[in-house]
Amino acid sequence: MTVLMTIDGLTKSFADTSMRLGPKRPPVRAVDGVSFHIMQGEVLAVVGESGCGKSTLGRLLLRLIEPTSGTVTFEGQNMSVMAPEQVRQMRQRMQMVFQDPFGSLSPRRTIANIIAEPMDTFGLSGTGKARREKVAALLQMVGLPSIYMDRKPRQFSGGQRQRIGIARAISVDPTFIVADEPVSALDVSIQAQIINLMQDLQQDKGFSFLFIAHDLAVVRHIADRVAVMYLGRIVEIGTKGQVYNAPHHPYTEALLSAAPHPEPGRRETRIILQGDVPSPSNVPSGCAFRTRCPLAQDICAREQPALREVAPGLNTACHFAAAHPITRHRAQA
């Protein structure tokens, strides 16, 4: 497998641009020096609580927003230095599936026009009958009857609309798709169908997939690797098996213990974190997680822990990653 995308020191801070009198609020560091890579054809899940910067990260990778610093290298090209028109050309190979199935489809356009929009943009759709046939094939691929292509989005349910959004994303055969919490707005009964659909399409077409979710249970099924974010930083990244079964970061452990287990009756030792997530405009010194961490020591306030390999296929940003696993019973699960 080759590397598709390399992210190096990516940072996005939102400055206080309000016209208020008085001192400005400190900038919000939504994404704070994130580095990782995405392999060709892999599914990388990014999980974390709301406000941890995971959606911002997804948008930075597609350059829907401009990074404050850091670089994104996609298929060997440094996207950070590209002109807007070059970035626009890149979008043929990188698409997005949105969180909101109701807002992300233009209410006044037909399904055919919505799905064909990326193809139209890059001159791939052909005209007339050929275009309709392509749209019909895409609808078929996402499990919708092609007779619906002349309808408007408001006539479809959330799950159906998300299928339409997926059809739009795969229409130009991208090599990379960002899915920003694609199922969080859907009924639980529909979520599994949509995840299965995306998994089938991913295996079929082999694109790389950045799957953003706030919930570890959702991505368990689809991910190859999992990255856990906290306050704009990646605190742990590794293969699915390592992250789920032998996490070394106390935050990952806390998240896992909060996720419901598929096995009925089984009781886990729940780790209840104290306090709230600190404001991203006022991140604690050193390790951002130290204010809520059961393992925190003096060093955590002084030094920011770097991501380092603590086990094969697992990188963890914790001073005590190797020394103090809280609960180790998962190792055999």
Added chain:
Amino acid sequence: MTMTTDLPQDLAEREAIAPEPGYWDPVRHVLLDRWSTRIAFVVVILFILAAAFAPWLAPYDPLRQSIVSINKLPSWDHWLGTDQFGRDVMSRMIHGSRNSLIFGLLAPIFAAFFGTILGVTAGYFGGWADRVISRVIDLLMAFPELLLAILIAAALGGSFWNIVVVLTVAFTPGFARVARASTLAVKQEPYVEAAIAAGVRTPLIIFRHIVPNIMAPIVVLMTLWSASSIRIEATLSFLGIGTQPPNPSWGNIIRDGLTNMFATQWPIVAGGMAITIVVLAISIIGDSVRDVLDPENAQ
């Protein structure tokens, strides 16, 4: 939400979801449902037809003077009597409706066009374009429309196109402000981000995704300002800086009538009635359209 499955075969068997009303259906609904609006609609259409077919409908040449029939009271020959030059008031009213109505339609259309361009530019691109356009809008908004219109008409004179320009300039800021605010709102919609992510070029995003979704408030403003436009044209003509005599317009028919008020009152009554009826009818329609398109009032 009820328990439904998304299985395709299931979908194929039943209708996906009952078809909802189209975007303009509520408008049609209100235009036809309220009796007041229905009457107003008929009135406006009658006036427009009268203006369109003026040369065939008017019994006399509106400019032909006749010394033998001055200041006549209404009769079968002259339904609204004649003025101090012996011109048939009915014919002058019918021809005058052309001038009055054409301003009522033209000025808001032009103003909507330019205002939308300015407002969308300011709203979508932001930055210095927004600052420059917004300040110019504020500057123009600081003048009452009528004052601005008198100012420009006095400076340029009262020819047909000058008055159209005057009213367009007076109305453009209002449209620009509405278009800008709507653009700022629509720009935040996920489907605009989706279009950007799909690689769509900026001009296409604006014409395909922004403009169609901000048209509703613009159309409301157009109906409301058609009424204002007719009113202001009448005012300018009454003041002598609008449509120039001997060409008739409702405003200068009243002006002529005023100087001759003690000989015959019919030109004033006719002109005043026509302006009142048309402005009232258009305002009623405008209010209905606004009620329907305002999300706060959605039924």
